[in-house]
Amino acid sequence: MSDAPTTSDGLRVFKPKPSLPPPPATTGVIGWMRFNLFDGIGSSITTVIGLLLLGFLAISFYEWAFVRGVWEAASRQECRLSPTEFGTCWAGVEFWFTRFIYGRYPDAEIWRLDLMAIVFIAWMAPLWAPKVTAKVVVGLSAILVFPFMAGYFFLGGDRNWFMAIMVAVSMTWFAGTMIHVAACLLTGKGLGHWIITLSGFSSRDDRTHKYPLLIAAVVAFGIVYFVIQSWQLPIVGTNQWGGLFLTLVISGIGIASALPAGIVLALGRRSEMPVIRVMCVTFIELFRSVPLITILFMATTMFPLFLPEGVVFNKLASAIVAVCLFSAAYMAETVRGGLQAIPKGQYEAAEAMGLGYWQSMGLIIMPQALKLMIPNIVGSFIGLFKDTTLVSIIGLFDLLGMISAISQDPQWIGLHHEPLFTAALIYFIGCLAMSKYSQHLERKLGAGDRR
Amino acid sequence: MAIVEKPGSGSDLSSIINDERYRAVFYQILVFGIVGWVFYSLVDNTLTNMANQGKAAGFDFLLGTAGFSIAWTPLDYKPDDSYLFVYWVGIVNTLLISGIAIVLTTILGFVVGILRLSKNWLISQMAAWYVEVLRNTPLLLQIIFWYLGAFANLPRPKQSIELLGIDWLVLNNRGLYFPNAEFVDLFWMTAIAFVIGIAGAIWLNRKATERQLATGVYEPTLVKTLGAIVGLPLVVFLVTGMPLSWELPVLKGFNYQGGTFILPAMCSVLVALVIYHSSFVAEMVRAGILSVSHGQTEAAYSLGIKPRWTMRLVIIPQAMRAIIPPMISLWMNVVKNSSLAIAIGFPDLVSVFMQTSLNQSGHAIEIVAMVMLFYMTVSLTISGCLNIYNKKIQLRER
Numbered sequence: 011m012s013d014a015p016t017t018s019d020g021l022r023v024f025k026p027k028p029s030l031p032p033p034p035a036t037t038g039v040i041g042w043m044r045f046n047l048f049d050g051i052g053s054s055i056t057t058v059i060g061l062l063l064l065g066f067l068a069i070s071f072y073e074w075a076f077v078r079g080v081w082e083a084a085s086r087q088e089c090r091l092s093p094t095e096f097g098t099c100w101a102g103v104e105f106w107f108t109r110f111i112y113g114r115y116p117d118a119e120i121w122r123l124d125l126m127a128i129v130f131i132a133w134m135a136p137l138w139a140p141k142v143t144a145k146v147v148v149g150l151s152a153i154l155v156f157p158f159m160a161g162y163f164f165l166g167g168d169r170n171w172f173m174a175i176m177v178a179v180s181m182t183w184f185a186g187t188m189i190h191v192a193a194c195l196l197t198g199k200g201l202g203h204w205i206i207t208l209s210g211f212s213s214r215d216d217r218t219h220k221y222p223l224l225i226a227a228v229v230a231f232g233i234v235y236f237v238i239q240s241w242q243l244p245i246v247g248t249n250q251w252g253g254l255f256l257t258l259v260i261s262g263i264g265i266a267s268a269l270p271a272g273i274v275l276a277l278g279r280r281s282e283m284p285v286i287r288v289m290c291v292t293f294i295e296l297f298r299s300v301p302l303i304t305i306l307f308m309a310t311t312m313f314p315l316f317l318p319e320g321v322v323f324n325k326l327a328s329a330i331v332a333v334c335l336f337s338a339a340y341m342a343e344t345v346r347g348g349l350q351a352i353p354k355g356q357y358e359a360a361e362a363m364g365l366g367y368w369q370s371m372g373l374i375i376m377p378q379a380l381k382l383m384i385p386n387i388v389g390s391f392i393g394l395f396k397d398t399t400l401v402s403i404i405g406l407f408d409l410l411g412m413i414s415a416i417s418q419d420p421q422w423i424g425l426h427h428e429p430l431f432t433a434a435l436i437y438f439i440g441c442l443a444m445s446k447y448s449q450h451l452e453r454k455l456g457a458g459d460r461r
Numbered sequence: 462m463a464i465v466e467k468p469g470s471g472s473d474l475s476s477i478i479n480d481e482r483y484r485a486v487f488y489q490i491l492v493f494g495i496v497g498w499v500f501y502s503l504v505d506n507t508l509t510n511m512a513n514q515g516k517a518a519g520f521d522f523l524l525g526t527a528g529f530s531i532a533w534t535p536l537d538y539k540p541d542d543s544y545l546f547v548y549w550v551g552i553v554n555t556l557l558i559s560g561i562a563i564v565l566t567t568i569l570g571f572v573v574g575i576l577r578l579s580k581n582w583l584i585s586q587m588a589a590w591y592v593e594v595l596r597n598t599p600l601l602l603q604i605i606f607w608y609l610g611a612f613a614n615l616p617r618p619k620q621s622i623e624l625l626g627i628d629w630l631v632l633n634n635r636g637l638y639f640p641n642a643e644f645v646d647l648f649w650m651t652a653i654a655f656v657i658g659i660a661g662a663i664w665l666n667r668k669a670t671e672r673q674l675a676t677g678v679y680e681p682t683l684v685k686t687l688g689a690i691v692g693l694p695l696v697v698f699l700v701t702g703m704p705l706s707w708e709l710p711v712l713k714g715f716n717y718q719g720g721t722f723i724l725p726a727m728c729s730v731l732v733a734l735v736i737y738h739s740s741f742v743a744e745m746v747r748a749g750i751l752s753v754s755h756g757q758t759e760a761a762y763s764l765g766i767k768p769r770w771t772m773r774l775v776i777i778p779q780a781m782r783a784i785i786p787p788m789i790s791l792w793m794n795v796v797k798n799s800s801l802a803i804a805i806g807f808p809d810l811v812s813v814f815m816q817t818s819l820n821q822s823g824h825a826i827e828i829v830a831m832v833m834l835f836y837m838t839v840s841l842t843i844s845g846c847l848n849i850y851n852k853k854i855q856l857r858e859r
């Protein structure tokens with residue numbers, strides 16, 4: 011050890027040699043494969059079997075979808091004969107694709123549905139823009155005010171006085187929201203600020219600053235009301251609604267009503283008032299223990315009996331009511347799970363601060379519980395989205411109903427696999443998007459809890 | 462602490478809303494009144510409507526002749542049986558199909574869940590995609606897919622597919638045919654031997670555990686258990702002269718005769734139910750095993766317990782506590798979702814009773830109530846069992 015370095019006073023110091031690089035077989039792609047795919051004989055065998063299975067599936071799918079795929083044909087018969095035998099008839103799916111999305115909605119009126127989709131996206135999109143203020147108002151109005159406009163655009167026809175007012179309110183509100191969002195994005199200040207400033211009427215500190223806002227709202231509403239007074243859309247009955255559009259309408263209403271109804275029911279179930287508790291428990295247990303299809307049958311067969319004479323309830327409305335009852339009961343259990351997860355100390359602390367029941371629920375308990383419940387809430391939304399397929403059993407033409415309709419079209423008779431695959435893909439993408447977004451949201455909101 | 466008497470309490474009308482003593486009672490009466498009024502008007506409307514249509518409520522129709530045939534049932538049902546019997550047929554079909562589906566789902570789900578945790582990247586990814594794809598498409602779509610895609614396109618009986626190359630296990634467009642067991646005189650002795658075998662096996666295992674607790678000596682009981690459960694009945698079976706014969710399905714003319722069969726629709730419902738729900742079971746199993754903290758594994762290793770035993774004695778028992786409650790509610794879902802069989806014509810309870818019988822007899826309220834009663838009974842029974850189980854396995858913290 012003569013070459014060991016020494017300090018000035020002659021002591022030898024230990025100095026390790028630089029460590030060797032790891033063996034090449036343990037790093038990079040090869041190392042990863044050795045650890046994750048070929049780690050021992052058993053693992054290697056399963057990998058090979060898995061690869062074979064995967065290869066077989068991929069090749070069969072490729073052959074079915076692309077090699078034998080026929081993209082241009084006038085009927086299923088043509089697909090079956092040319093150019094290869096038993097061609098996969100994508101032509102039929104292409105031909106019917108508009109129907110899958112819009113159902114039997116008249117072609118000339120489809121723009122109404124597209125327009126409403128765009129309006130809804132435009133109404134909701136600002137929620138994701140950090141610069142926009144008053145997001146609660148924007149979001150709530152998209153759920154509470156938008157349906158009136160959408161309902162009229164979907165259905166058309168005469169407006170009674172209530173719908174006339176609500177459609178005008180909805181349109182005014184939408185225009186206001188859009189101007190507000192534009193103002194926020196361009197200037198950083200919302201619409202309200204500009205109305206107050208430009209009117210020169212009062213300052214924000216003064217209580218009178220509400221007057222210019224009110225006057226502006228009333229004037230705008232009046233203008234819209236009179237402009238659209240004589241405007242009318244041709245009527246499209248609900249029996250012509252269908253496809254993905256109908257699926258989204260039913261599940262959208264179900265989802266929008268499930269959360270508030272579920273919160274009320276869950277609070278009722280945990281309430282200390284026995285009468286209210288018993289009622290909520292009965293409702294929740296009744297609707298949770300029976301399958302959705304029985305509720306749908308109940309709705310179609312029994313609602314006509316329940317209603318007073320002269321009131322007609324169409325099939326779509328019964329189905330929507332059934333879906334709402336069902337989803338409210340499920341959501342109530344989800345919310346209850348979240349409420350139970352909140353430590354008792356939080357309730358006691360809220361009480362100690364002198365907050366009343368609604369204050370402590372709204373300010374302390376619910377915000378924490380809702381954050382905890384996000385995965386489960388989205389889970390029930392996904393479930394509801396999937397469960398709306400059941401309305402096809404009671405004779406509504408939702409996406410799945412349209413899929414069975416194509417196989418009865420004389421030209422495309424017996425065409426099942428390709429439309430089913432298309433529908434499965436649509437559902438899969440929708441559900442996967444929801445679940446991935448919920449995971450993202452969970453991570454984002456849970457940031458404060460992580461260490 | 463001083464108690465301040467609220468001004469005007471007890472005398473003022475507003476105290477009903479503001480005084481805590483009366484407020485709760487007031488609100489409850491209010492809510493009860495509203496709900497009661499809604500109920501009253503519903504019942505009143507219903508009675509008026511039924512009177513106008515000339516219908517009478519009541520369960521008398523249950524004894525009337527149903528008059529329609531049911532495509533498949535293990536029971537001896539004839540079209541001139543009563544509606545009550547149709548109800549029973551529906552219940553048996555529903556319970557049968559969901560019972561089989563529950564067993565198969567649980568097994569398949571456990572396999573997929575364990576594959577999902579495999580160290581092999583490819584296998585765990587394949588299991589993950591299996592779960593994602595199946596969980597994110599509607600069950601009804603899957604049922605229709607299996608029916609129209611596979612089981613409705615089966616060949617005619619003459620060109621039947623022989624499963625595993627066996628000529629008495631065949632699949633054709635009439636259904637899946639398999640042999641029917643016929644029990645002859647002395648078979649009851651084998652059955653009794655089987656029961657005795659199970660009791661003996663339980664006793665043996667208990668004894669072994671007691672001995673291990675007392676002396677610390679571990680004694681494998683697998684062979685003895687198998688001997689008691691399988692061996693004993695087998696010996697009795699052979700001694701009594703094999704009192705069991707199989708009635709094989711045989712192709713006669715255009716169709717198979719003999720044996721038992723299940724409809725193609727039932728096959729597709731079963732396959733779809735099992736595959737769809739297995740993806741949920743897989744996720745539960747994965748989440749359950751991952752919920753056991755890694756410290757448990759490390760602690761077991763540091764005590765010198767081998768990996769195989771760690772899994773069996775430390776991880777699985779703790780994971781079960783997280784797996785079983787959601788699993789039981791999933792079983793409940795299987796029972797409920799089996800009602801989707803109606804879409805492809807399998808005669809389950811909803812199909813034979815809530816659709817056919819309801820359309821024929823027109824007694825909507827009674828029939829809907831009876832169907833809901835059945836599902837509620839099943840559901841409450843299952844959740845009752847779940848509560849008992851939950852109480853039993855709850856962590857006993859000291």
